Amino acid sequence: MSGPAGTTSIVFAAASRRLGRTAAVANTALIIAGRRLGVLIVDWSKDGPAAADYFERFGAGAPPDSRVLESLFEQLTPRRPRGWRFDRFQPPGDSGPIDVATPVSDGRTGQLPELPWEEPIDVVVDLVRRAVDGSGYRYVLVDTPTAPAAGLQEVIARTSDRTVVLSEASVAGKRAAAHLIRKIDDEALTDITVLPVISGMPPGEHGGGPAVGRVPVISDALGAPGGADDEQAILGVEGGAGPLRVPYDRDRAERHVLAVLADGPETPEVRAYVRLAELVTGGEVTAPPALSADARQNYRAALGLADTGSPREIAIVHAWQDRLWADWAGACVESGGAKAVLVDAEDPDAWAAAGPGGATGTPADDRVTVVMASENLFRTLPPEELPEHLDLVCRLPGTPEERVAGQPRVLSLDPGDPRRVTALERDLKARLDLLDRTAGPAPSPSPRPLVPRHPLMRPPRCRTNVMLFPHRVFAGRRDRLREMRDRLTARLQDPTPYVLSGPAGIGKTTLAQEYVRLFGADYDTVWWISARTPELTRLGLAELSRRLRVPPKGDAVAAVLAALAEQSRWLLVYDDVEDLSELDGLLPAEGAGHVIVTSRTVAPSSTALEALPTGVGVSMLRAQVPSLTAEQAEAIVAMLEGEPLALTLAGAWLRETTLRLRGRDREVADLADWASAEYQAKVAQRLDDDDGDVVAACLAVSLAEMDVQPLAPLAARVVELCSWLAPEGVGHRILASEPFREALAGSAGPEALRPLAADGMVLDQVLWLCARYGMAEVLAGGRLLRIHRRIQELVQEGLPAETRERRRRAVMLALARTVPAQVDGPIQQHDELFGELRRHLPRLEAGQETDPAVRHWIVEQARFGYVSGDRGRLEDSVAVIESVLAVWPGDHLTGRLWAQLANYLRDLGEATRALAAGDRAIGILTEAAADESLAGVGEHAILAARRGQAADRRRLGQFSQSLGQMQGIYERTRSRFGDGHRDTVLAALNLAEATHLNGGHQAALDIASEALEIQERRLGLDDWLTIRVAQRVAEYLVVLGEPGRAGLLLADQRERARLMPTPDPLAVLHLDHVQGILWRDHPGEPARRPGQGTGGAGQRTGLRGVQTKAAELLGPDHPYTLSAGFSLAIEAGLGDRPRKAVRLATACREGFQRRYGDGHPFVQLCLIGLSGFLLGDERTEEAVAHAQRAYDALVDLLGPGHPWTLAAGLQLSRALTASGDVDGALELDEDAVENALEYLGEEHPYLKVAEEAARCSRTALARGRPRRRPVLYVDVPCV
Template sequence: MSVSQSHEASRAAERQPQVWGRVPQRNKNFTGREELLEKLHAGVTSKVTAVVPHALHGFGGVGKTHVAIEYAYRYRHEYDVVWWIPADQPMLVGSALAGLAPRLGLSSSVAGIEDTVEAVLDALRRGEPYSRWLLVFDNAENPEEINEVVPRGPGHVLITSRNQAWQGVVDTLSVDVFDRAESVEFLKRRVPRGITDEDADRLADHLGDLPLALEQAGALQAETGMSVEDYLRLLEDHTAQLLDANKAPDYPLSMTAAWSLSVSQLETKLPEAVELLRCCAFFGPEPIPRDVFGAMSEELMARSRLSGLLASPILLSKAIKELGRYALALIDSESRTIQVHRLVQALLRNEVPPEECKAFQNEVHLLLAAAAPGMPDATSRWPRYAELLPHVTPARLKLSRDPLVRKFAIDMVRYLFSSGDYETARELAGELIDEWRTSTGDDDPDVLSAQGHLGIVLRELGDHQAAFELNRATLARMREVLGTDHEETLRVTNIHGADFRTLGDFTTALEHDQESLRLHREVFGNDHVQTLRAVNNLAVDYMLVGDYARAFEFQQEAYIQHRRNPGSGRQEVLIAWNGLARIVRLRGDYFEACDVGEEAYEYGVQWLGPDHPWTLRTAKDLSIAKRRAGLIDEAFDLAQLTLEREERLFGRGHPDTLAAALCLANVLRTRGEVAEALELLRDTADRYPEVFPDDHPFKYGCDMNLALLLRVSGDVEGARRLDRKSLDGLDDRLGRSHHYSLTCAINLANDLAALGDSDAARRLGEDTLARLRLLLGENHPLTLAAGSNLIVDLRAAGAEEEADTLAADTFNRYREVLGDDHPDVRVAVQGERLDFDFDPPAL
């Protein structure tokens, strides 16, 4: 190699990744494994297998994770992104992947989990903005649980696992114990005061060359200065005890004995440190936030078995450091975390008597609950909940009957829901309900509260019927058990109103929510957050029944009060803000709706992330406003982006995806791309009955849009039949004097005119115009469109004078409302007919 080549190679080796995250500290005593690392590097970087993940397989304690860490550090100069993902719990995989999003320029750190994960995976697959990436999935036990979130793209994936099932899924390398030379080298490095080759060989032989056991032995000798002879004698004593007690049969005896000896020695030196270690064994295997051990109140401290240790910051710090010195825990000062190897955790739990296990478990439950920041709906609190999430399932939080702990468990469901991780929220809520029902009965207040949270999660996942039935049953039991004016009862009361809306019963929803608001104001007052949620829901009800004046009144109140109320979360602010933009549009103020909607959308992107469900709903409504205002290209770009994100996050059959598809089909038609619009809308119409009942107003609205495209495509009779059916359905559900029904009537009149039945078109047009003037006023764009179409019918019937009079009034109003350059105004003035379409609002 030339001097120039050597210099370039040196510079390359010094290169750092643009993104480096969550990778554990490098083991300064890492030894050997050279052949394994070289083989792994050759396989990972092979052009043939570049998109195939690689797995390091081996039993506990052989050092799979340390090999992966060393690989990440040793070859980091070859990557732009290196990201570490704890994978033993599916919910951790999503959180870790979502944490990568802002580093890829995709969203803020508070974006929802499920949506952000998909955005990250899409960026990795496309190699944008980085194509050279390395993702490490550590301790991924079951391939089927994470295979969907392992990206296949231009980068590399490394998996560590004890499960041999990975051998049939990815390229796998076996990680075994050290060879003897590696064991000797490791011990000589680990024991700085010196150990002979002969003693190291004897020690390695007794410990079976198991890396984790060697680490424990080396740490103990380094800390105590114990001779190898003394260590081996004590090790033999502990081995005999373990064999007599038949302890830890699932783990290597050498590891069990080495661990037992280290704990025994530390207990002599500082028993409080061992008590802390035993407590750590009942957390999850992921890093434990250091602050968890400093958050207890005096009241909880009185119930804590670690009260003496927790009450003394100096003793606590000393105990933590001793755990690190004895290699019984990994102490990361940068992230302020404590991590105990899962094998050590298992051994510790195995040696604790059953009655003590429950006490330690309760201790962990209290520590987690005390560390929770409260207000799980607040975006500023989400990072802390994300740190505690990995310990919820391993700590078996669901077993607790403590009110404080159960509240924390429910708050964790609320956090998952608010951040957009609906599937994990559903899974956790279901586990809590199943366990709590068994232990404390169906009518336990915590069971009922968890059911209420599950109900809203089910609705957001699109399972409307299940949500309706669960919320109806829960509300009935809450009213009987807790009382009508209980806080939890009122919360579910408010939730249940939306269930009527999703089933298409808008009138019952209005009546339900009027009573709900009365109760909320009576119990909480006018300015409470829960009252403002009820105000917002009532605004939606009035919108759906077509009373836009009342809807605007309540929606504006909800928005203003949420902005002023420090207890309102940013999601609640966005919901009210978007609702205000929507009702402004429905009242006919298209340009003002664009202004309000732009601000709301920017707020959602900034504080919830571009892929949060409510940010996407705001984007969809903004696209509609832009289309109505004549900003067709801007509307198209936003509608297309929104549908892509909805499909990626929720699939094609979710209500939000269907709404986004209708929005895009409508703007495609407006752009003249009729074939593309028809193809998209046919697929959407086929899916609508899977989500909404056949007689739901939204189903009729979707069919109305399809009829419009059929007519534009030449199937006029097919359009007439479908519009007639849709109008009959809307009349039955909503009455003729409803915005949706009158929009459909305009289109049906156009069908009749296209078929040559101008008299029927005129009669229907005259009735529709009269109703719209009463409902929306003479200056509403829909009223003016109905008038424009009637002018065409009048001229076709030879009623020129009547047509001229209506034209003079209608066109002047049209110009004042929308301007001369608006597409609808130009079409109307040219004497052509106007069509209108349907866009479903969020319920």
């Protein structure tokens, strides 16, 4: 497959990570370059490290023809103009240059450009091969993503001359590699060479490697238990040498060590890579590049390899407030090959760590000390106390030059221009005699370890949802912050959580917020996730998915976690986790970011917070009340045992009390003295009542004080009511609502509400009063009131049982009454209301409530959850809804909730359970509608439930029952609501689908076309329902043999879908599926109308992309995914790839069998396809058996005149012809012609196929040899 210019394509692949695949690519390229053969690395790996990382010290600019190369490769990623960068590297020694092609990530989303998977696979393959051949290099080495997806496997198989598949040494790893080898081999159209390579080698050993040749298909050998012989069997290696082994060392991989430069030519490691290069070049390269001993030693020294001694240690002394600057300087030092030791100047042992011996025993003569000079530092360490001859003084922005005038080596860290930061990094290294390892290209777009950025280089727009209370007092815990920062920044691409644990009120959340305040500028994304329940955690991750604009998929959580693995500079905070095990599957597994978790649960790996030291508590109180003496503050801290939440309440009480009493002819000091004594007395009395709980005692004192202040009683009642709501916060919209005011009146009394009625701003005063007393935080400019969960719990516990229940119900009813009695329009329009109510509902324990308003809220909340939820949440919600239905009475609200449950189950592909739930809904709603006092109630819900039930019957193969039911539903809906109503259009759409499945293709087209015309008149073109109806019209046009009309209609709808303001990924997927079938069956049809733009939903998406997206959106076993997979199987069968078609069709058949049973019509369609594909693979006997089985089943299920029965008969006749039974084939063909005329009409395309098949059979009988027969495959419809 080498190109005309002699280009050889070598692809490196692996089924799992951390095998040294990129190291193998880099070392192989280096050996090839040693022969001065042109070599290009195409770095398509999404894993770190990048190929360019191995050569970053040898940057030589760009290749001379880089613009030509970029234009050539940009054809591979048409959605992203300027999506490639080419860099040249010149390794040391007698080597030619190595060029690296790197796809450039999107600056906004961090996503890498993709191959145009929307195109047919043949087009993608041609584009890749043209780019490789047109590059002009002798060898092109392609580093692919780990575990390449099915589409990429096919591209590898059809574009590579040699493929290297790396494998783990374990039996499981070898089996995974063997599976990947078999997949690639199956996709190949011609013989290809696949070279299995074991990662990791015993010291002093390397494998000889197999003979270059085609790797046989692996079959029974997959069960081999291990050992040398079994290893060869598992991997399918021919010859006795065994598979090649190459080195892998994780530490070296993280440091991007090139073994060919670091190790001698006779070492096993280098010899293994040379053997690999020899195999992939067909013997053209047989030796490593020449390199002098000095050059090798310099390289080893630059990378700090073991035999060069310990790296230099550089102490960076800084003020705590300047930690960001010290982090950045430390990163520069580390990248230069030295070890950075950060020293806080306020640490008593700071100069001991920076002095002789340092932190690791560095000799005094080798000691290097850098000081980050700033006014913050000079408050602790005055300039005159600095040593006279520091190695370097870094003057931070805002620090006058004269403050460091006595120091001989000063470097200003203010670059002046952000574009000069890289030059500043080099200058810093040069001053410290460090190697410049930043020379060369810009950082790779792949996720990299989170390196602290220059503090003046803040992200232009940080994606964050964090709201910090501006008036919070934070004191102490610098050691914990330092530890948190050290541990997070020390990790590479490993987002292992830093867990803060401790009892409620100990300051876990506050500490995490302080970390965000101090170091948030180092991140491009900072996302706070309320994680006290798994549902809330999923909700927070789903919100992050929308903020990052992750393409909608079936499980938003899985999608965003996968996206984070490919992005860098993100921080996730999971706050208030009840049980750490509940985070399983909800944490990023990889990626260049950080995770902080707060939890009351103490785990072995967590950092447990304890009470504040006395000195810190004193500082905290005196920050609130400066007139307190140290002794007074110490007494209060001792009484409150250093509990941060208790100290917050105490400081607020003292501040408010002294402010209230000021001006009453008393000195400030006297006020503080009195307030301190008074507070201690009140708390001491409460401690006896609260069993020694200091937070409970302080809260009781504050609430008692509030009861005697103006507006304070109202504020106390707000705190009481909000204690039942989500601690994440209560929106101002709810607090200001009339139902909530009525709840306040019920608890505080009508008189207390008079100020609110007179002046709307009084509510804001009340909310801020809650904040002033330390019981709440007012955030987002007053739009959110947040109360600590511990305070909520204590408030509830402090109420008598009867009052507690009364308050809970009052709040529950208030929130229920904020839900409109009639939720108009699409429920997504009420996203703000239902989005917040979703957080409060579980706290109120409303599932057992009988009040109609609450139950109405639950029904509407279920509707909202259905239309806005991801697949994972749908599954969780089913169990919740079922538990509620178990206790609700049998009225119309219960019927509506049963109908919503049916919707959930239907969306999950559970048609049988959905049908049963629909039966319950219809029965209850019908009985409720019979009540004369509820005349008309539930009619719409009944029709909607029946419509859903008819859809379930279609999915279950009950086509005639569905059609009969839909005819009645359509007439009833039209008579009830008229032709133009949305529900009538939906009913018409469903009727068209049922008619189509029953074989009435033309009638289905007529019904759908009329519905489309009505819908366009009613709402115009820009509506998702219009697009869905148009998609069905196009689908029926394709079946009826009108590809031209279908193509134009689809092109218009896909462009409209692209311009829609809100996404509907399932509707787009349907469009793409029909379009893919159109292009498959009519390859001459244009992709779009002349002049139509490209981009977004308007892009072509091939059937491979449809199947992949369906699996992501709905799951691999969903009926829609199986349907898309079968369409792909037909594409493979028509493309003369029968083995692939058989494999895909078998998987689809088995999937439908598991879900619906052997007798379902969809299973028979799969058998029809399988029969044809088996004929292509010359398995005639099996083909006859499959076709006969499908034909017999469809005659019984659908009758002889159904189009699918005709298709089965034609396929059976085709198989019989191949088996030699032409008489039997002709009989079937003549029956097909007769049935097609009778049931389908003279214009149906199936009649033409049947007539052509009959002619072929007659010709075969007359001439004694078969004639090429027409092929008719039927796609499994998506219902």
